Every structure is written in C-alpha cells, then in structure tokens.
Amino acid sequence: MLLDAAVVSRCRRRVHLEHDPAAADAPRAALDATTQRRIADAAAHRRSVADQLAEHHTADWAEVSPDLPAEQRCAATLALLSKGTPFVWGGLLPADPLGGRRGGAELLVRHRGGYLPVIVVRHKVTDPGAGARTSPLTQPVLAAARTDPERKLRPHSRDQMRLAHTLRLLQAAGLVARGRATGGVIGLEADVVVWYNLDAPTWSGGHSAMVEYDARFADRLAVARAAATGGQPLALPSRVTECRSCPWWPTCGPALRASRDVSMVLRGEDTVALRGAGVTTVDALAALDPAGNPPAPITGMSFRDAVWLARAWQRDLTLVRRHRRIGVPRADVEVDVDMESFDEAGAYLWGCLLSGSDIGMPCGYRAFATWEPVPTPDEARSFAAFWSWLTDVRSRTAERGLSLAAYCYNEQAENRWMLSSAERFAGAPGIPTTAAVQEFISSETWVDLYALVGTEFLCAHGKGLKTIAPVAGFSWHDPEASGENSMRWYSDAVGLGGGEPDLAQRARLLTYNADDVRATHALRLWMSSDRVNEVPYGGDL
Numbered sequence: 374m375l376l377d378a379a380v381v382s383r384c385r386r387r388v389h390l391e392h393d394p395a396a397a398d399a400p401r402a403a404l405d406a407t408t409q410r411r412i413a414d415a416a417a418h419r420r421s422v423a424d425q426l427a428e429h430h431t432a433d434w435a436e437v438s439p440d441l442p443a444e445q446r447c448a449a450t451l452a453l454l455s456k457g458t459p460f461v462w463g464g465l466l467p468a469d470p471l472g473g474r475r476g477g478a479e480l481l482v483r484h485r486g487g488y489l490p491v492i493v494v495r496h497k498v499t500d501p502g503a504g505a506r507t508s509p510l511t512q513p514v515l516a517a518a519r520t521d522p523e524r525k526l527r528p529h530s531r532d533q534m535r536l537a538h539t540l541r542l543l544q545a546a547g548l549v550a551r552g553r554a555t556g557g558v559i560g561l562e563a564d565v566v567v568w569y570n571l572d573a574p575t576w577s578g579g580h581s582a583m584v585e586y587d588a589r590f591a592d593r594l595a596v597a598r599a600a601a602t603g604g605q606p607l608a609l610p611s612r613v614t615e616c617r618s619c620p621w622w623p624t625c626g627p628a629l630r631a632s633r634d635v636s637m638v639l640r641g642e643d644t645v646a647l648r649g650a651g652v653t654t655v656d657a658l659a660a661l662d663p664a665g666n667p668p669a670p671i672t673g674m675s676f677r678d679a680v681w682l683a684r685a686w687q688r689d690l691t692l693v694r695r696h697r698r699i700g701v702p703r704a705d706v707e708v709d710v711d712m713e714s715f716d717e718a719g720a721y722l723w724g725c726l727l728s729g730s731d732i733g734m735p736c737g738y739r740a741f742a743t744w745e746p747v748p749t750p751d752e753a754r755s756f757a758a759f760w761s762w763l764t765d766v767r768s769r770t771a772e773r774g775l776s777l778a779a780y781c782y783n784e785q786a787e788n789r790w791m792l793s794s795a796e797r798f799a800g801a802p803g804i805p806t807t808a809a810v811q812e813f814i815s816s817e818t819w820v821d822l823y824a825l826v827g828t829e830f831l832c833a834h835g836k837g838l839k840t841i842a843p844v845a846g847f848s849w850h851d852p853e854a855s856g857e858n859s860m861r862w863y864s865d866a867v868g869l870g871g872g873e874p875d876l877a878q879r880a881r882l883l884t885y886n887a888d889d890v891r892a893t894h895a896l897r898l899w900m901s902s903d904r905v906n907e908v909p910y911g912g913d914l
C-alpha cells in the first residue's frame with residue numbers, strides 16, 4: 374500500500390473508495406472541462422518555471438523525464454541525487470514501503486548534505502506585506518533566503534502537506550538535508566521561492582506542519598488499508614465542499630440521498646456534532662423542536678434554521694422564507710452588474726443592465742469586453758470603459774437628486790477583479806485608484822444579492838443564481854449556460870490554443886452574460902413583489 378501526498382488533503386471517503394476493490398465498478402464522473410484545463414494550465418506553468426530556472430542554472434541543472442516509466446524515473450533521480458547534482462527537476466523518489474508513501478517534488482535542491490523539496494503551484498503564495506522567507510529564482514536555495522520586505526506569506530495547508538510528504542520520503546531514502554524540516558514553494562507569481570519552516574508551531578493547537586502531516590497520513594493509511602482488506606470501513610460518505618468537484622459524487626450522492634443523511638442539509642463540523650448526538654438523518658433533524666435546545670452545539674447556522682432547512686429538504690423545496698416579510702433595497706436608478714473572468718488570467722467582460730428613472734443614458738444591457746486573450750493590456754481599456762460608464766451613472770443620478778443601487782450576485786468575484794484591475798493597471802487611462810474602487814464597493818450603493826438571499830431565505834439546494842433565479846420565474850436562453858461551460862466558450866471565442874477566434878462563441882458569451890444580469894434583475898423584482906410570499910415561511914412547515 375503506497376499513498377501519494379494528495380491523500381492527506383483529500384476526503385477520507387475518497388481515500389476509502391480509491392482502495393476498495395468492491396468500488397472498482399462504482400459510478401464515477403469523468404474529469405470535467407474545467408478540471409482538465411486546470412491540469413493543463415498547471416503543467417504549462419510548471420514547464421515555464423522549469424525553463425526560467427534552467428536558464429539561470431544551466432551547469433547545475435538536471436531534469437528527469439516525466440515520460441519514463443516510474444521505475445526508470447526513480448533510478449534516474451537516485452543517480453542524480455547520489456552524484457550531488459545541485460538542482461534536480463521532475464524527480465521521483467524511491468517509494469517508502471514501511472511508511473506507505475510514494476512521490477516526488479518538482480524540484481529537489483541540494484542543501485546541507487542532502488536535499489530539500491521545492492514545489493511549483495498555480496496559486497498565489499504571497500501577499501503584499503513583509504516577513505516571508507524568500508530567495509530569488511536566480512538562487513532558489515535556502516542559503517539565499519532572506520526576510521522579504523515586500524511579501525508576506527499566504528499560507529496554504531495543502532502545500533505544506535505536500536512538502537512534509539516529500540521530506541518524509543527523502544528521510545526514508547537517507548537523502549534529507551540536515552537541520553529543521555524546510556521546503557520551498559514557487560507560486561503563480563513565479564518570482565521567488567517562499568520557504569516554509571515545517572517544524573514551526575504554526576498549526577492550530579500549537580503543533581507543526583510535520584506533526585499535522587504525520588497524524589493525517591497515518592489516518593489516511595489506516596482508511597486505505599481497511600478498504601483494501603475488506604475491514605470495517607473507517608470513512609463513510611458525508612457531503613462536504615469537496616463533493617462538488619469529486620469524481621465519486623455519482624456514487625456518494627445517491628447513497629447520501631437514499632439514506633437521507635443529515636449532511637444533505639448541514640456541513641462539516643455541524644454534521645459531525647449532530648451525528649455524535651445521534652441525529653444522523655434529515656428526518657431526525659426535521660422532527661426536533663426548532664424553538665428547543667440543540668442536541669449538540671452547531672455553529673454554521675442557528676438551530677432553528679437547521680430544523681427548518683431539514684423540513685424544506687423533506688418537502689423538496691428550493692427555498693423557504695426565514696422572515697414573514699422579505700426586504701430588498703431598491704432605488705430610483707438601478708444597475709445589475711456581472712463580470713466574466715477566465716480563471717486567474719483576467720476579467721474579460723463587465724456586463725451592466727441599467728434600469729429605472731431617466732438620467733439621459735440609454736437603459737438596457739451594455740457590455741464592456743476585451744476579446745484579446747487575457748492577460749492583455751486591452752483588459753485595462755475595457756475595465757476603464759466600464760468604470761467610466763459606472764461613474765457617469767453615479768454622477769448623473771446624484772446631480773438629479775435620485776437614489777442609486779448597483780447589484781451583483783456574490784460580490785467576492787466582482788470586488789476582487791475591480792480591486793485587482795485598479796492595482797494591475799494603475800496609471801493607465803481611465804483606471805480608478807484602489808481607494809476609489811474601495812469607496813464604491815464599501816458603499817450602500819453596492820448590493821450583494823447573494824448575501825441578501827442568504828439573509829432572507831433558507832436554500833435547500835444551494836444558493837447559486839442558476840438554482841435561485843428560476844424560482845423567481847427566470848430562465849436562461851442557453852440551455853447549457855453555466856460558469857464551467859463559459860470557460861470553454863471563452864477559449865473558442867478568443868482562439869486559445871492557436872485556433873481561429875469563434876465569433877459565434879463571443880455572441881454566446883454576451884447572451885450568457887446579459888442573461889445573468891437579467892437574472893439578478895428578475896430575482897430582485899420578484900423579491901420586492903407579493904409573489905415572493907408564495908414561498909413557504911419556515912415557521913409554517
């Protein structure tokens with residue numbers, strides 16, 4: 374039984390299923406297009422980092438081909454490490470049968486009589502600030518690490534677990550560097566190596582990443598061994614966030630629904646707490662007195678809401694009202710805003726729907742887009758055009774003494790890209806300062822309908838716009854409309870991968886974006902109408 378680093382950050386049931394011979398034929402979803410693209414993007418990022426590093430270290434650099442069979446890859450790695458090669462890219466370490474692990478790291482760097490792992494990831498690993506231990510890409514070694522005056526660490530538990538896993542493998546092979554457990558990460562920025570001290574007591578409870586890793590790995594190994602040998606399963610399905618992207622959902626989902634598992638309405642810690650108190654099904658939760666004391670403390674929502682949500686799930690209701698009266702801020706002039714981005718690469722489209730009193734600007738939908746593949750400086754032009762239009766709406770509304778509300782659905786994405794655009798394109802024509810963006814998104818004008826839906830309703834099937842807006846009677850023109858599909862359409866629309874740009878897909882994206890803003894418009898009109906009272910009130914269930 375040999376496990377790789379991923380198991381440590383993975384759902385325990387998934388580890389079970391992946392090692393249970395009886396689950397070999399159980400239904401599994403194929404990799405979706407988004408995941409496939411992420412895998413390809415991550416591989417391209419690793420390659421580009423390898424090329425940069427190799428340029429700086431031609432004489433000290435060696436690569437192990439990923440195309441070799443595992444055994445030969447491992448032998449080639451060992452040969453390079455035993456020669457003391459300073460930088461080994463793509464190494465696969467000897468498996469550790471006693472410890473039950475296998476794996477490698479993108480880069481192994483020579484240090485104090487052995488090696489340290491450096492992994493390459495496609496997410497941000499620092500934030501502006503100070504205090505991270507970093508070394509430049511020109512010197513990706515611990516000896517060159519300094520306290521960075523411009524970067525602070527953005528800690529990722531998964532990265533630390535991967536580094537700890539590789540350190541244990543190096544240790545088992547007698548190849549680990551002397552000194553404290555240390556590993557490096559090169560992130561999306563690909564500008565420095567960020568070093569983690571994995572012996573530091575930075576984890577909750579005051580223990581280190583190494584201690585956390587050892588405990589988690591021992592647990593996953595026990596789960597996998599029990600599954601492989603037909604022992605009592607140590608992990609049962611329970612709905613968690615990871616289920617959304619897990620290939621095993623076609624197996625776990627129906628099982629959880631059939632057993633009416635309490636995790637269908639509650640998540641994480643609360644599910645564990647209620648199970649501990651003997652409340653294992655939605656029906657058992659629904660039967661409790663919502664005005665009474667909870668059988669175990671729950672933190673994700675009030676006990677009353679938990680019982681109402683269970684009752685909504687029993688009746689297959691998408692929504693129930695949390696209050697007798699539903700409120701949504703309205704104004705003389707209203708704007709619905711929706712942004713489309715392509716992963717981390719950029720925000721390529723800002724769509725706006727203007728409605729309400731006449732301010733001398735045409736009402737209806739407007740799109741501010743760049744069709745040059747992001748990242749592109751042309752993104753600055755389209756963002757500036759969006760901001761200038763919004764500023765015009767705000768000024769004209771204020772001049773006329775009218776009120777204004779601008780709506781979005783889940784402000785996190787829009788806020789993030791507005792702030793990031795102001796930062797990235799600072800100084801370009803028409804780009805606002807981050808302070809100006811901050812002033813707008815903190816103002817009462819900016820209304821997050823997603824948060825409002827959470828305040829006003831309990832949502833038994835999730836809070837996504839595609840789930841909620843149909844309750845308000847809205848439907849999308851495109852039967853395949855989804856965030857995931859929009860990524861694929863975008864690739865075709867701008868000709869990523871060298872193809873000709875597909876103009877039909879651009880039109881499709883514009884229709885999709887226009888529908889999204891019309892959906893928030895329809896949702897809030899419905900929330901301010903009497904029709905919303907057709908949604909049952911939780912207390913009446």
Ligand code: SF4
Nearest residue numbers: 384387616619622625
């Ligand atoms: S579907 Fe959910 S419960 Fe099942 S293995 Fe995946 S993450 Fe775990």
